[in-house]
Amino acid sequence: xxxxxxxxxxxxxxxxxxxxxxxxxxxxxxxxxxxxxxxxxxxxxxxxxxxxxxxxxxxxxxxxxxxxxxxxxxxxxxxxxxxxxxxxxxxxxxxxxxxxxxxxxxxxxxxxxxxxxxxxxxxxxxxxxxxxxxxxxxxxxxxxxxxxxxxxxxxxxxxxxxxxxxxxxxxxxxxxxxxxxxxxxxxxxxxxxxxxxxxxxxxxxxxxxxxxxxxxxxxxxxxxxxxxxxxxxxxxxxxxxxxxxxxxxxxxxxxxxxxxxxxxxxxxxxxxxxxxxxxxxxxxxxxxxxxxxxxxxxxxxxxxxxxxxxxxxxxxxxxxxxxxxxxxxxxxxxxxxxxxxxxxxxxxxxxxxxxxxxxxxxxxxxxxxxxxxxxxxxxxxxxxxxxxxxxxxxxxxxxxxxxxxxxxxxxxxxxxxxxxxxx
Amino acid sequence: xxxxxxxxxxxxxxxxxxxxxxxxxxxxxxxxxxxxxxxxxxxxxxxxxxxxxxxxxxxxxxxxxxxxxxxxxxxxxxxxxxxxxxxxxxxxxxxxxxxxxxxxxxxxxxxxxxxxxxxxxxxxxxxxxxxxxxxxxxxxxxxxxxxxxxxxxxxxxxxxxxxxxxxxxxxxxxxxxxxxxxxxxxxxxxxxxxxxxxxxxxxxxxxxxxxxxxxxxxxxxxxxxxxxxxxxxxxxxxxxxxxxxxxxxxxxxxxxxxxxxxxxxxxxxxxxxxxxxxxxxxxxxxxxxxxxxxxxxxxxxxxxxxxxxxxxxxxxxxxxxxxxxxxxxxxxxxxxxxxxxxxxxxxxxxxxxxxxxxxxxxxxxxxxxxxxxxxxxxxxxxxxxxxxxxxxxxxxxxxxxxxxxxxxxxxxxxxxxxxxxxxxxxxxxxxxxxxxxxxxxxxxxxxxxxxxxxxxxxxxxxxxxxxxxxxxxxxxxxxxxxxxxxxxxxxxxxxxxxxxxxxxxxxxxxxxxxxxxxxxxxxxxxxxxxxxxxxxxxxxxxxxxxxxxxxxx
Ligand SMILES: Cc1cc2nc3c(=O)[nH]c(=O)nc-3n(C[C@H](O)[C@H](O)[C@H](O)COP(=O)(O)OP(=O)(O)OC[C@H]3O[C@@H](n4cnc5c(N)ncnc54)[C@H](O)[C@@H]3O)c2cc1C
Ligand code: SF4
Ligand code: SF4
Numbered sequence: 001x002x003x004x005x006x007x008x009x010x011x012x013x014x015x016x017x018x019x020x021x022x023x024x025x026x027x028x029x030x031x032x033x034x035x036x037x038x039x040x041x042x043x044x045x046x047x048x049x050x051x052x053x054x055x056x057x058x059x060x061x062x063x064x065x066x067x068x069x070x071x072x073x074x075x076x077x078x079x080x081x082x083x084x085x086x087x088x089x090x091x092x093x094x095x096x097x098x099x100x101x102x103x104x105x106x107x108x109x110x111x112x113x114x115x116x117x118x119x120x121x122x123x124x125x126x127x128x129x130x131x132x133x134x135x136x137x138x139x140x141x142x143x144x145x146x147x148x149x150x151x152x153x154x155x156x157x158x159x160x161x162x163x164x165x166x167x168x169x170x171x172x173x174x175x176x177x178x179x180x181x182x183x184x185x186x187x188x189x190x191x192x193x194x195x196x197x198x199x200x201x202x203x204x205x206x207x208x209x210x211x212x213x214x215x216x217x218x219x220x221x222x223x224x225x226x227x228x229x230x231x232x233x234x235x236x237x238x239x240x241x242x243x244x245x246x247x248x249x250x251x252x253x254x255x256x257x258x259x260x261x262x263x264x265x266x267x268x269x270x271x272x273x274x275x276x277x278x279x280x281x282x283x284x285x286x287x288x289x290x291x292x293x294x295x296x297x298x299x300x301x302x303x304x305x306x307x308x309x310x311x312x313x314x315x316x317x318x319x320x321x322x323x324x325x326x327x328x329x330x331x332x333x334x335x336x337x338x339x340x341x342x343x344x345x346x347x348x349x350x351x352x353x354x355x356x357x358x359x360x361x362x363x364x365x366x367x368x369x370x371x372x373x374x375x376x377x378x379x380x381x382x383x384x385x386x387x388x389x390x391x392x393x394x395x396x397x398x399x400x401x402x403x404x405x406x407x408x409x410x411x412x413x414x415x416x417x418x419x420x421x422x423x
Numbered sequence: 424x425x426x427x428x429x430x431x432x433x434x435x436x437x438x439x440x441x442x443x444x445x446x447x448x449x450x451x452x453x454x455x456x457x458x459x460x461x462x463x464x465x466x467x468x469x470x471x472x473x474x475x476x477x478x479x480x481x482x483x484x485x486x487x488x489x490x491x492x493x494x495x496x497x498x499x500x501x502x503x504x505x506x507x508x509x510x511x512x513x514x515x516x517x518x519x520x521x522x523x524x525x526x527x528x529x530x531x532x533x534x535x536x537x538x539x540x541x542x543x544x545x546x547x548x549x550x551x552x553x554x555x556x557x558x559x560x561x562x563x564x565x566x567x568x569x570x571x572x573x574x575x576x577x578x579x580x581x582x583x584x585x586x587x588x589x590x591x592x593x594x595x596x597x598x599x600x601x602x603x604x605x606x607x608x609x610x611x612x613x614x615x616x617x618x619x620x621x622x623x624x625x626x627x628x629x630x631x632x633x634x635x636x637x638x639x640x641x642x643x644x645x646x647x648x649x650x651x652x653x654x655x656x657x658x659x660x661x662x663x664x665x666x667x668x669x670x671x672x673x674x675x676x677x678x679x680x681x682x683x684x685x686x687x688x689x690x691x692x693x694x695x696x697x698x699x700x701x702x703x704x705x706x707x708x709x710x711x712x713x714x715x716x717x718x719x720x721x722x723x724x725x726x727x728x729x730x731x732x733x734x735x736x737x738x739x740x741x742x743x744x745x746x747x748x749x750x751x752x753x754x755x756x757x758x759x760x761x762x763x764x765x766x767x768x769x770x771x772x773x774x775x776x777x778x779x780x781x782x783x784x785x786x787x788x789x790x791x792x793x794x795x796x797x798x799x800x801x802x803x804x805x806x807x808x809x810x811x812x813x814x815x816x817x818x819x820x821x822x823x824x825x826x827x828x829x830x831x832x833x834x835x836x837x838x839x840x841x842x843x844x845x846x847x848x849x850x851x852x853x854x855x856x857x858x859x860x861x862x863x864x865x866x867x868x869x870x871x872x873x874x875x876x877x878x879x880x881x882x883x884x885x886x887x888x889x890x891x892x893x894x895x896x897x898x899x900x901x902x903x904x905x906x907x908x909x910x911x912x913x914x915x916x917x918x919x920x921x922x923x924x925x926x927x928x929x930x931x932x933x934x935x936x937x938x939x940x941x942x943x944x945x946x947x948x949x950x951x952x953x954x955x956x957x958x959x960x961x962x963x964x965x966x967x968x969x970x971x972x973x974x975x976x
Contacts, residue, residue, distance in 0.1 A: 011887040012820025014460060016508055016813045017570055021549065024569050024810025025673040028663045030530050030550040043442070043480050043526055044449055045507065051452035064447035073449065089671040090813035092736045093820070306740055307721070307857040308850060309819040309885045316737040323670050323732045350670050 003060055003106045006099045008303075010057040012311070019049035019083035019096060022351040032346040032379050035082040037354050037372040046073045049083035049096035056103050066112050074100075074107050075114050076368060078361050079205045080287040080354035081322070088321035093303075093311040104207030104359075116364040117206045124211070128197045131167040139193030141165065141172040147179050148188070150226040151195035157182075158228045159189050160242070162235035163198050164393040170400070171393045174414035178234050178258045181419060185270035187261075189232065192222065199233075201241030201288070206360035216241070216249050223253055234258040234416060236286035236392035237358075239293060239326075247296040257289055259391045259415055263329035266336055266419075273422040276339035281418070282385035283330055283342060284376060284399070285352035286392035291322030322350030330391050330415055337422045343383045345376075353379065355395035362398060373402035377410055387411040389418060426476045426520075430497050434479060434520075437489045442480040442526070450474045453521050455513045457927050458886035460815065460822050461567075462510040463918035465925065466884070468892040472513040472927045475502075475521035482526045484601060484609065484649040491647065491963075492607035494520065500963050503647040505544035505572030511580065511642040511919065515929045515965040522647060524572075530554055531650065534621075539598055541621050541652045544574045549810060551653075553663065561658035563590030566711075566866060566877075568812030578602075578648040580640035583877060585711035585760075585806055588701075588868035590656045594636060595870065598624045598652035602635050605646040605959035610635070621652035634954055637968055638947050642922075644964030645955070659766050666804065669732040674800035675807070680765035682775065683803035685714070685793035686782060687758040691836035693785040694757045698832040700781040701761070702873030706774040708764035709806055710867035715758065716815060716881045718858020719843070723751045726793065729814075730801050736817070751792040758790060759867055762806055818856045821886040823895070824879030825902040827915025829869065835878035838911050839863050842880055845905055846898065854894020856883040879915055912943075922967045929966045936975040945971055 021027070022035045034040045039048035046055050055073055058064045077100050084097035107113060113121075123132040139149075141161060148155050159182065165175040182189045200215035223231065231253050233239050243255040265271045285291075297318035304314045327349045334342045347353045356362065356372025377399060380388040388403075388410055390396055399412040425445060426434070435443050444450070455462070457470040476499070481487045487503075494501045503522040504512030514521060528545025535558040540551055548569030551562045565576040566584035573593070576582035578600055582593025590596070599615030599622065612635060615621055617628035624632045637645065660677050668674045688694040701707050717725040724742040728734040734742075742748050763778065765771020782788065793802065805811055815822050826842045828834065839861060847860025862881040869875030882898060885891040899916035906914045921938040924930040939948040948971035955962070955970050 008887040011456065011458065012816075012885070014813055014816035014820060015455065016816070017506060018813050021547075021570065023670060023673065024549045025664070025666050025675075025804055025808055027549040027553045027569075027808075027810075030546070030554050033547075033550045033553070043523070044444060044452070044478060045523065046449045046452035051449075054452040054454070055448045058448050058451035064451055067446055067448065069444060069446035070448045085670065087813075090811050090817055092817065305819075305885075307818075308853045309856045309883060309888070309891050310736060310739065311819055311885065312735075312737045312739070316735065319735050321670055321732075 001098070001102060003056060003102045006056065006102060007060065009094050009099060010053045013050055013053040013094060015050060017048065017050055018086045018089065021086060022347055023086050023089045026351055028346045035086055035347070035351060035353065037078055037080065037356060038076045041368050041371055042076060047076060049087065049100065052077065052100050052103060053096065056099065066107070066110070071107065071112055071114060074103050076361060076365055077104070078354050078356065078358040078372070080358050081292050082287070082351065082354060085291050085322040085350045088319070092319065105209045108207035113207060114360070114364045117360050120363060121203060121208055121211060124198060124203065129163040129167065130198055130202050131163050133167045136194065138166045138196055141175055142179070142191055142193060145176060145179055147183065148190035149193045150190035150228065151192050151222070153190065154227045155188065155190035156227060156229045157187060157189045158223065158226065158231045159191050160199065160231055160233040160238055161191065161196060162233060162238045162393065164397060165234060166196065168393060168397060171396055171414065174393070174416045175234060177420040178416045181262065181271060181416070181423065185265045195222070197222070199238040199241040201237040201245065202360065204241065204245060205358060212245070213249060216246050220246065220249070220251050228253060230254040230256060232256045232258055232261050234391070234393065234414065236289035237394060240288035243293065244296045247298070257293070257326055257391065259330045259333060260326060262416070262419055263332050266333060271419070271423060273336065273338055275422050277337050277418055277421045278339040279387055280341045280343055280385045281334060281387045281389045282345050282380050282383045283334060284355065284388055284390040284395055285327060285349055286390060286395050287352065287354050287358060289391055290325040290327055290352055291350045293325040294320050294322070295324070325350060333415060333419060334389065337418055340418065343385050345379045345383055347379065355390070355398045357394040357398040369398065370402050370405060373398040374406055377403050377406060377408055380410055381408065387413055389413045389415050391415045426499070430493070430499070431477065433493055434477065434490060437486050437493070438479050438481055442482065443477060445477040447474070450478060453478050453513060455510045456886060457510065458821065458892045461508070462823065463915055464920040464923055466821065466823060466886070466892050466895055467925050468889045470925065470927050472510060472515065473517050473519070475514050476518045478521045478523055480523050480526045484603065487522070487603045487647050487649055488607050488609060490522065491603055491605070494963055495607055495961050498961055500965065502643045502965065504643060505575040506547060506570060508567060508571055510923065511967050515923050515927070515967070527649065533558060533560070535560065537622050538655045539621060539652045540655055541650060542573050543650055544572055544648065546573050547571060548573055549808065552808065555655050556658050556660065556664070557662045559658050560655040561590070562653065562655055563587070563593055563596055564809045565593055568809045570812070573653055574648055574651050577653050578636060578640070578651055580642050583866055583869060584809065585709040585713065585866050587866045588710045588872050589708045591654070591872060592870055596654035597632060597636070598622055598654060600624070600635065600651040601649045603647040603649055605963055637951055637954070642967035644968035645959055657766060659764050664804065664808070672730045672732045672801060673804055674797060675804040676800050677803060680768060680771045681803060682763040683760065683799045683806060685755060685758055685760050685790040685802065686787050687755045687790050688785055688787040691757060691839060693787060695832035695836045697781050697785045697787055698867050698876065700784065702868060704777045704781070706763060706777050708762045710759060710761040711806065712759040712864045712867065713806065714760065716862055716864040718856065719756060719861040720752060720859030723755060723792070724748050726798060730798055751790065755790045755793065760802060760806060761867070762803060815881065818883040819885035819891065822881050822883045823916065825882055825899050825914050825916040826863070826906065826911070827877065827879035828911055829875055829877050831874065832876050835876050838909065839878060841909070842902065842905065845901060846880055846882065849898040849901065852894060854884060854891050855898060858883065921969060922965070935966060936971060939969060939971040940975060949973070
């Protein structure tokens with residue numbers, strides 16, 4: 001939807017600033033009440049969803065033009081979607097997250113993208129990953145794993161490792177662990193190995209819509225060739241791309257995050273825990289698995305008014321407000337591991353604080369990205385937990401880096417690693 | 424117009440380069456749409472408050488003082504705001520510097536024994552309430568909701584809400600305060616000024632609360648408040664709210680010493696009698712005619728939507744056809760919500776008995792559908808935290824109040840039907856939401872907990888549609904006319920018309936004088952004129968501090 005089509009929303013935004021806070025009902029302290037990393041860090045109104053509506057209006061009306069400040073305002077948005085949840089506690093006819101995404105697309109289309117992002121896109125074109133690493137090394141993480149390569153064989157279930165897990169040597173044992181667990185549970189899972197390509201989710205969040213579509217189509221074609229019916233990934237960004245974005249381009253493949261699949265296998269007793277993992281942990285909901293992990297519902301409709309001036313849609317428009325994201329499976333897994341005690345942070349589920357790695361921010365604004373992760377580490381520390389567990393390698397990387405910089409002994413795990421410790 | 428380079432540089436030296444901007448797009452995020460809510464003038468289609476000359480984010484009282492002194496030196500107007508929900512916090516004249524106070528957001532102290540908190544401007548109702556509850560205390564939250572700055576409500580604007588009944592209006596709760604005067608000098612109000620701490624707004628120490636706040640608040644036109652102490656009151660509930668439910672249908676189940684009731688009455692006289700009896704008996708933690716803001720005909724259907732996470736506004740029409748919804752809607756025509764909170768089980772038992780007796784004497788009833796556990800728990804959370812006030816704008820994106828007359832319970836009940844009827848006729852024309860005419864809402868209890876009610880008739884419209892905005896303004900003009908003809912006075916729809924005009928800028932002086940001279944107490948504005956001359960010699964605020972000079976008569 002072109003930016004101009006959000007003009008009504010720009011005017012209908014009620015300037016209330018709810019998008020700067022977690023849903024107020026859930027506020028439990030002064031310290032952990034904020035939700036939007038960008039306005040919390042940069043403070044000017046323009047760095048909130050509310051402010052971005054106003055900035056977008058100013059731009060489309062030609063009242064202001066592009067500047068370094070405008071680029072910062074637009075690209076410091078993590079597209080974490082926290083504003084969207086808080087806004088929709090009361091509003092049924094605004095889509096602040098969609099608008100912010102569209103604003104990024106517009107800047108990129110107008111040649112206003114960031115240099116740091118452009119470098120990634122250039123490398124992506126060549127190497128097919130966002131890590132600026134050689135394509136040839138993409139499958140190395142799976143060296144020695146007894147698993148089918150679906151680039152040359154057929155298979156129904158595909159494990160997609162994603163760019164971060166394929167290349168981040170510190171983290172990739174969790175990808176190996178996931179495949180191993182599935183295999184031991186009797187799942188005939190395959191991988192694409194060296195032929196795996198970026199899902200495109202991260203570049204979509206940076207504003208590169210066209211490039212995203214190219215990767216999405218290429219991936220969908222590769223899956224079709226291999227006969228893939230179900231795709232499993234441990235990456236929340238990838239999950240969101242496959243689950244919410246690909247269907248818009250025609251994908252009908254079933255999408256599961258590793259935690260959903262593991263929870264099912266544990267429930268079916270195909271994975272059985274034999275060892276204790278004595279540890280107090282807290283769980284971080286990745287934005288793209290939690291509030292943005294709601295299933296895609298196709299909609300092609302128009303706005304209409306009832307009762308004179310009540311704005312509704314014909315047919316009824318799906319409402320993504322974070323209510324139905326993936327929150328319970330990871331918690332069920334943690335509660336089922338012997339010895340693990342789960343203590344919750346204040347900001348959880350749909351109003352979880354972002355890890356700071358999203359929207360191309362980690363790549364372009366490292367200090368701010370680390371500050372955002374640091375805020376979450378502080379929140380985890382406040383629970384008394386020894387470890388912060390998550391279900392996305394981007395979150396894990398950002399947390400590990402921030403904990404290191406802060407000198408905090410907080411351990412950071414992918415949930416799969418704990419499962420593996422216990423089997 | 425841009426600020427002179429040397430002034431911008433001097434300001435940058437005060438706050439640091441990351442806390443100042445004059446980028447046009449960024450400045451446009453500090454302009455308020457006058458096609459919008461709670462402006463109490465207009466609404467005016469496609470009109471915005473003027474672009475500021477720069478926005479600054481001061482981080483300390485010292486920085487605020489330095490900025491204000493520099494403004495005096497260069498005769499530059501400035502306007503401070505903390506949470507920016509309403510139009511009066513934005514510049515009304517060109518070349519004004521906007522101060523965004525959000526970086527000063529600490530709760531400096533909660534004095535549990537003396538029951539007050541010391542806060543900076545960026546502290547909002549929700550965060551103060553959450554911290555206060557940890558020590559068995561609570562804060563009053565203005566009707567605008569818990570997103571708003573506590574300090575702004577207490578020092579600078581209005582401050583009335585559902586907990587007036589037990590907690591008092593915010594201006595009554597204002598204790599010691601730190602005020603950067605319009606000249607840049609620092610003034611410590613009340614006991615703070617005599618070095619005795621924050622506990623009192625009057626004395627021992629300079630009793631300047633009225634001077635600094637002015638009539639209904641100085642609205643950012645008379646310097647900057649950087650800290651204030653606010654009175655807290657007892658919270659007989661848990662240390663934090665055990666919230667359950669799926670977004671947005673959050674709800675809270677509290678211990679047995681809480682009750683949230685919706686009650687209704689056979690006549691407006693009975694309604695008013697109940698309000699008086701509540702005040703006389705001294706029961707109740709908060710009371711508000713809240714959900715009627717959706718309109719007499721829509722309110723219960725809206726409650727059904729809001730308490731069911733799978734529903735949306737798209738379900739409204741179907742719900743309105745449901746006979747059960749129609750029955751409850753009919754039964755709750757003349758309603759309000761009340762929360763009882765017992766400090767002890769005996770206290771609650773007594774309040775319950777007293778309340779039942781009030782209902783018996785007034786022939787009122789509890790609206791059972793609203794008192795079912797899930798709905799009552801949702802309503803309880805809604806009223807205690809007041810965190811859903813963006814629902815004011817749920818329908819088309821905009822609302823404003825018409826009539827909105829502050830007075831005794833009888834005063835409101837005399838005009839509610841007639842004003843509702845006028846509004847209903849206008850609703851038929853399509854510019855505003857058809858909600859049943861009576862969308863009157865407001866607190867049951869004002870100053871000192873009782874004595875007054877505020878009756879604001881919510882008018883919901885679409886700020887994006889010219890016909891809707893202009894139709895709303897025509898309705899508001901008709902409301903003013905009716906109010907004057909019937910002797911009720913000018914309603915809320917024109918409250919700010921004496922400060923800001925149709926172009927978003929200060930109303931011409933002749934018009935301001937005319938309005939102030941026709942006010943019930945013009946001498947208030949004459950007195951404020953003298954205060955402004957003495958305290959704001961360079962006149963660096965705007966017309967939101969309302970004055971009437973000696974020449975005007
Ligand atoms: C939808 C809506 C509903 C409302 N309902 C109510 C209601 O029921 N009851 C009620 O009392 N009010 C109500 N208001 C009015 C007003 O917004 C509130 O009083 C609110 O408490 C103030 O919050 P704010 O975000 O507007 O504050 P701000 O924008 O921070 O400012 C409000 C005023 O105070 C001044 N100010 C703020 N901070 C400072 C400071 N540090 N120093 C000097 N001046 C300062 C500003 O210039 C402005 O004039 C409503 C407003 C809206 C938009
Ligand atoms: S998506 Fe996240 S970072 Fe962007 S405006 Fe919303 S809350 Fe802020
Ligand atoms: S985006 Fe939503 S929450 Fe934010 S100011 Fe606008 S209406 Fe309010």
